[in-house]
Amino acid sequence: MADPIRCLTDWPGMRGRRVLPPVQAGQIVRQDPMQQAVRLISRHELRVWFEPNWAVGRRLARRFPSCMVCSLPEESNLVSLRRIPAWRPKPDLGCV
Numbered sequence: 855m856a857d858p859i860r861c862l863t864d865w866p867g868m869r870g871r872r873v874l875p876p877v878q879a880g881q882i883v884r885q886d887p888m889q890q891a892v893r894l895i896s897r898h899e900l901r902v903w904f905e906p907n908w909a910v911g912r913r914l915a916r917r918f919p920s921c922m923v924c925s926l927p928e929e930s931n932l933v934s935l936r937r938i939p940a941w942r943p944k945p946d947l948g949c950v
Contacts, residue, residue, distance in 0.1 A: 888913065895921055 888910050895903055895918050904924045905911035911925030929940050938944060 892917065 887905075887907065891903065891905060891910070891914055894900065895914070900921055902922050902924065903914060903918075905914055906926055908925050908928045911923045914921070915923040927941070
């Protein structure tokens with residue numbers, strides 16, 4: 855039967871010591887969202903793309919006319935999710 859904690863130790867020579875991954879494995883490489891979207895849309899020839907940033911979405915739509923880019927308008931990015939956006943009609947509460 856396989857040892858369930860074999861992945862945590864360097865088997866069989868260093869029993870009980872944990873094997874640490876190399877430093878390069880823990881580094882996070884920051885990517886520009888525009889460059890990442892361009893790379894993915896062009897590589898996979900995507901037909902639909904959702905971009906949460908309105909300005910980046912407009913640039914992507916101009917660059918890839920064959921891909922439908924869906925995005926959120928800037929006025930719907932609210933600080934408070936309880937506040938009604940300006941573009942949505944206010945509910946009629948029956949008060950004058």
